[in-house]
Each structure stands twice: as structure tokens, then as C-alpha cells.
Amino acid sequence: MSAPARPTDGEPRFRDTLRRLPATVWIVSLGVLVNRIGNFLPVFMVLYLTGRGFSPAAAGLVLGAAGLGNVAGNTVGGYLADRIGRRWTIVASMAAAAGLTAAVPFLASLPALVALAGLAGAAAQLYRPAAAALLVDATGSDQQRLAAFAVHRFAMNIGAALGGVLGGVLATVSYVGLFLGNAAACLLFGLIALVLLRDVPVTGAPEGHDPAGTRAGYREALADRRLRRFLLMTLLAEFIYIQSTVGLPLHVEAAGLTPADFGLLMGLNGVLVVLLELPITSAVSRRRPERVLALGNLLTGAGLALTGWAGDMGWLAATVLLWTLGEMLYAAMAGAYLGGLAPPAMGGRYQGLYGAAITLGTGVGPLLGGAVYAYRDWALWAVCAVGGLWSAQLCLPRRRRTT
Known part of the structure; x- marks a missing residue:
């Protein structure tokens, strides 16, 4: 791999770059934080299924379907991000994920749960390429782009830590509440994207690249x-x-x-x-x-x-x-x-x-x-x-x- 040019000594300090990040970066990171706090499904699905009487093998099958959905969701999400825009891809992803996740505790048969897990896994991942591409669109220099992804990662890590604790509390009270809480977090992220986010016009291309047409x-x-x-x-x-x-x-x-x-x-x-x-x-x-x-x-x-x-x-x-x-x-x-x-x-x-x-x-x-x-x-x-x-x-x- 070849790399972008090394930052020059004239660039601002990293902490100053963090302070000057565009609002888009903070809005995306806020949405990701909310989504990760409510992302209980992968962590507690096995416990939920075995608690309902399914075998560990059946639980593994459901998780496998969700994993395949994750791979498909990223590839489809990347296509949608370039075709319909970053913002609407995020909104569609979160709306679909919310509905599918909320339906999980109301299904009883294993085939239905496997199918739903695959669809929910895909829907929940559609937003990721769009969110990452939006961070790139909103930033200019290499250092600013790195700062944006650092903030994004920080939000994900904080959300995952808080989500594990909150999910454990909800799981002791009600698994239905667990999945509905996950759906609510998706809807909140979708609402943040719908109200606060706007796609950033992309003009020009990085040095050394040919800005090919949209047919690519x-x-x-x-x-x-x-x-x-x-x-x-x-x-x-x-x-x-x-x-x-x-x-x-x-x-x-x-x-x-x-x-x-x-x-x-x-x-x-x-x-x-x-x-x-x-x-x-x-x-x-x-x-x-x-x-x-x-x-x-x-x-x-x-x-x-x-x-x-x-x-x-x-x-x-x-x-x-x-x-x-x-x-x-x-x-x-x-x-x-x-x-x-x-x-x-x-x-x-x-x-x-x-x-x-x-x-x-x-x-x-x-x-x-x-x-x-x-x-x-x-x-x-x-x-x-x-x-x-x-x-x-x-x-x-x-x-x-x-x-």
C-alpha cells in the first residue's frame, strides 16, 4: 500500500484539529454513541435464545445468520451511500434495524428467527459505510480526517462500554425491554441523522486519483x-x-x-x-x-x-x-x-x-x-x-x- 502524504510541520496540533472539526463529525459520532449504547442484540442473543429453550447449536445458527447479514449490509450500505447519499442511507438503516429488532421477541420458530437475524444484521450495518464516508467528505487534510475517525472510535468505545452495562440491567428485568430498547436507540440515531445531518458536497479528488464518473x-x-x-x-x-x-x-x-x-x-x-x-x-x-x-x-x-x-x-x-x-x-x-x-x-x-x-x-x-x-x-x-x-x-x- 502507498500512503497519503505525511503531514507537514506547519499543520496545527492534533488537539487543535480536534477542536476545529466540522459539526458533521460530532453529529455522526453522537449518533454512533447512541446506537452503540443500545446495541444489545449481539451480546445477549445467545442468553436470550437458550433461556427460551433453544439449543446452543440453534443459537449459533442465529448468530451465524446475523454475521452473514453484517457482511451483506456493509456491501449494500456502501452502494447506497454513493447512490442515494450518506444521510438517507443512515436513516433507512436505522429505521429498518429498529423494526426488525423489535420483532425478535415476538417470533417463536427457529427458521423465522434465523431469517429475521440475517435481515436485522444487514439493516444494522447499512449505516456504517455511509457514516465513515461522511466523515471523509466533511474533512480536508490527512490530520483532520484522522482526528475525525479518532472521535468516531472514541464514541463507539464509550457506547459499547455503557451499552454492556445497560444491557445487563435490562436483561435481568425483561428481554422484551432489551430488544425494544435496542430498537429505540436505532430510531434515535435515525432521527438525529434526519434532523441534524446533511450530506456534504464532494468536489475534487485526492491528488493522484481520477475522479471517475458515478458509473463506477x-x-x-x-x-x-x-x-x-x-x-x-x-x-x-x-x-x-x-x-x-x-x-x-x-x-x-x-x-x-x-x-x-x-x-x-x-x-x-x-x-x-x-x-x-x-x-x-x-x-x-x-x-x-x-x-x-x-x-x-x-x-x-x-x-x-x-x-x-x-x-x-x-x-x-x-x-x-x-x-x-x-x-x-x-x-x-x-x-x-x-x-x-x-x-x-x-x-x-x-x-x-x-x-x-x-x-x-x-x-x-x-x-x-x-x-x-x-x-x-x-x-x-x-x-x-x-x-x-x-x-x-x-x-x-x-x-x-x-x-
Whole structure:
């Protein structure tokens, strides 16, 4: 991958850039915060279904359908964002997700629940490419774009933390209230988008890009070699990162530790991300983005690979620190970097493919990771090490052949 130009010394400090972000960035981030606070469905669906008498296998089937819907939703959402606009894509996504989510507790048959989960998973993801493309549209410089994605990430992390707590409270009272609360959060985000958001006119193109006509589609997007490398890197990075929810708990159990210990390790990850991601993004904002992405992938792969050699809470906490640092270096920078690659007429499609790669990596990761761990536990940690190296290499520009 080749990168946008490195920020110059004449650009404002990152904190000043944050203060001067356009209102669009804050409105999108507010909507995402609200949506994430109310996003209970993925977390509590298994408990809800098993509590209703469905088997774990049936619950897994429903979650699998939702995962496939997530991939489809991102690709369709990217198309809609470029065709009907960012704002209306977000509104349509949230309205559809609200209706489908609210219907979940009123269905009894497994086939109906599988179908509804797939549709709800797709509807809930339609907005993501549109929201990301809108952040790109509203910002100018590389540093401003990075600041916008950092704020967006911060809102997502805060919302996820609050949503887990609120969802747990609602689940103890009523699962119907849980799903209706999720639907209400979707409607509120849709209302915020409808009333406060406006699409930003996109004029011109980043240097080095041809602002192709609106006929361009996913075939044209995938003709971009840099995008293909980025998507492969994303698949690898997400596959590795999701092992924190697969290999790590299995290793914690094998080491004789308790589920509460695993909860503490994941809590450490959450606290670090909320407290330190913005400062770390600020610290690397003037670095070459491809090098930051490469370092982030290396640290994530190394941290998870070393999990297999950590036998107590102290060493496990050290590995969590390592892969969390990689996550913080990578997450906001990746979305901002991609925004610099996309031609203006295809911003939604580029972000849609990115979202599909994320959801595919996090969806397939638990299945493959669990199978590899069951074969040989050390093999999973070796895969994390190799995957970290490979994904880091994909971040760096290809060397030109000399004759």
C-alpha cells in the first residue's frame, strides 16, 4: 500500500484539529454513541435464545445468520451511500434495524428467527459505510480526517462500554425491554441523522486519483491494487484480533484461572482503549500512516502470540497491554487512511468493502481459531505471530523492481 502524504510541520496540533472539526463529525459520532449504547442484540442473543429453550447449536445458527447479514449490509450500505447519499442511507438503516429488532421477541420458530437475524444484521450495518464516508467528505487534510475517525472510535468505545452495562440491567428485568430498547436507540440515531445531518458536497479528488464518473462500482473499486492489499490486511488483522475472545478465554481456562480473571483482562483492554486511544492517536498523527498501521499489526500479533507462553495473571496482563497498544495504533488510522485512497465518487463503496472485510474477519475468526486451538493450542499462537507479520508487511509499500 502507498500512503497519503505525511503531514507537514506547519499543520496545527492534533488537539487543535480536534477542536476545529466540522459539526458533521460530532453529529455522526453522537449518533454512533447512541446506537452503540443500545446495541444489545449481539451480546445477549445467545442468553436470550437458550433461556427460551433453544439449543446452543440453534443459537449459533442465529448468530451465524446475523454475521452473514453484517457482511451483506456493509456491501449494500456502501452502494447506497454513493447512490442515494450518506444521510438517507443512515436513516433507512436505522429505521429498518429498529423494526426488525423489535420483532425478535415476538417470533417463536427457529427458521423465522434465523431469517429475521440475517435481515436485522444487514439493516444494522447499512449505516456504517455511509457514516465513515461522511466523515471523509466533511474533512480536508490527512490530520483532520484522522482526528475525525479518532472521535468516531472514541464514541463507539464509550457506547459499547455503557451499552454492556445497560444491557445487563435490562436483561435481568425483561428481554422484551432489551430488544425494544435496542430498537429505540436505532430510531434515535435515525432521527438525529434526519434532523441534524446533511450530506456534504464532494468536489475534487485526492491528488493522484481520477475522479471517475458515478458509473463506477465494486468491480472498479476492486481493480485498485492498494485497496485489495488493504482489504487482505484487514481480514488478517481482524482474524488475529478476534482471538482475544476465542483463544484467550480458552487459554485462561487451561491455565487454571477463572472466568472472572478473563473478565478482568478484557476490562483492562476496555479501560486502556477509552483512556489512551485518543492520546496515542495524537502522538502518531504526524507519522507515516503505513508505518503506524504496520506497527499496530505487529504488536497485535505479537501480543496474542505471546499469550500461549503466559501462565499467570501478571504475564497475561502484559500481553493484553501489548495487543491493546496495537489495537489503538491501528483502529482510527485504518479508517482515515482508507479515506485518503478512495476516489470521491466511490467513498461509500470503499468503506463498504472495508466494513465487509472487518465483519468477515471477526465472523470467520472464532470458527477457524477455535478449530486450530482444538487441534493444537500452540498452533493458534503461531498463526497469530505469522498473521501479524503478514498483515504488517501488507501495510508497507511494495518495493519497485529494479532492472
